[in-house]
Amino acid sequence: MNSEAEILKKIDVILEEALKGLKNSRNLTELENNFKVFSGKKGELSLILHSIHSFSPEEKKNIGSKSNFAKKTIEDAYLLRKGELIAVEKSGKAARFIDLTIPGPSIEKIHAHPITAVLEDTVSFFSSMGFEIVEGPEIETTYYNFDALNIPANHPARDVWDTFYLLNGLVARTHTSSVQVRTMERKKPPLRVIAPGRCYRYEAVDATHLFMFNQIEGLYIDENVRLSDLKGILEATVRHLLGAKKTRFRPAFYPFVEPGLDLDIECVFCGGKGCGICKNTGWIEVIPCGMVHPNVFKYAKIDPDKYRGFAFGMGFDRIVMLKYNINDLRYLYQCNLDMLTQF
Numbered sequence: 001m002n003s004e005a006e007i008l009k010k011i012d013v014i015l016e017e018a019l020k021g022l023k024n025s026r027n028l029t030e031l032e033n034n035f036k037v038f039s040g041k042k043g044e045l046s047l048i049l050h051s052i053h054s055f056s057p058e059e060k061k062n063i064g065s066k067s068n069f070a071k072k073t074i075e076d077a078y079l080l081r082k083g084e085l086i087a088v089e090k091s092g093k094a095a096r097f098i099d100l101t102i103p104g105p106s107i108e109k110i111h112a113h114p115i116t117a118v119l120e121d122t123v124s125f126f127s128s129m130g131f132e133i134v135e136g137p138e139i140e141t142t143y144y145n146f147d148a149l150n151i152p153a154n155h156p157a158r159d160v161w162d163t164f165y166l167l168n169g170l171v172a173r174t175h176t177s178s179v180q181v182r183t184m185e186r187k188k189p190p191l192r193v194i195a196p197g198r199c200y201r202y203e204a205v206d207a208t209h210l211f212m213f214n215q216i217e218g219l220y221i222d223e224n225v226r227l228s229d230l231k232g233i234l235e236a237t238v239r240h241l242l243g244a245k246k247t248r249f250r251p252a253f254y255p256f257v258e259p260g261l262d263l264d265i266e267c268v269f270c271g272g273k274g275c276g277i278c279k280n281t282g283w284i285e286v287i288p289c290g291m292v293h294p295n296v297f298k299y300a301k302i303d304p305d306k307y308r309g310f311a312f313g314m315g316f317d318r319i320v321m322l323k324y325n326i327n328d329l330r331y332l333y334q335c336n337l338d339m340l341t342q343f
């Protein structure tokens, strides 16, 4: 007949052996067998409990609680090893559950959206020339979007910039030029600012038109700003952004500038020979610009006899298309990773 102390010791031994056996089981069958030996109905632990009926209640209690603890510990070890073996079987790999030295899955390198990348590049380029960044609202009054830009209510130019009118009389701004007068009201010249942001037009969407797009407005005002400053700065801009070597300025009409111009670059797709994209002209229009109209100065309460300035408004979705050779504007807004990760 074993004493209480002997039985308790025996439980310790069973527990130790069981844990070793379970841990070393190399497959599920082995595991099940080992588990049965120690813990099943006919396992060693149960046999011990059957042999203690002659013990005192106090002794039974001690042995019972120790064997329950052992049973629970063995069950836990069994379940843990079972999980490991199932995982190993599934992955068909060697029996090693967690190996902290295995390098983790590689994290894909990410980068900014092409529009953001070009925007950041443009902003830092202009910052390097002393231009400050300003912003204005996308939902704008007709005053800042049209009137203050020398486009009165009855002027046909409002048709060119048709947009979404809100019920309260505000509009989705058609260009970042609306930030011009807002800025001049707040800051007195000399001033050098760029205003990037979203603009809206009443357009049927196709490869080269969207009802929402991005522009960067530029405004430079001082006592002696001349057309040659405009030319120098904008030529440097297209050289920086697009590597453009050949450029030309054409006269153009925008009510808020006089004279008004369009800056063209030699077509980057055909090298000036003429192709579908440049409509066989060999040139692509990139930056509308001009010298600030005296009427705009008057709206902004700046003396047109004292100050001069130039303004430009470049659609930078367009710049992104040219830079990365993308032939459909809509790709830029589809959030398609196959497309975006190419850049």
Ligand code: PHE
Pocket (backbone or CB within 6 Å): 174, 175, 176, 177, 254, 257, 260, 288, 289, 290, 311, 312, 313, 314
């Ligand atoms: N706001 C004009 C447009 O969106 C572009 C422009 C800006 C032209 C500044 C001249 C000067 O079409």
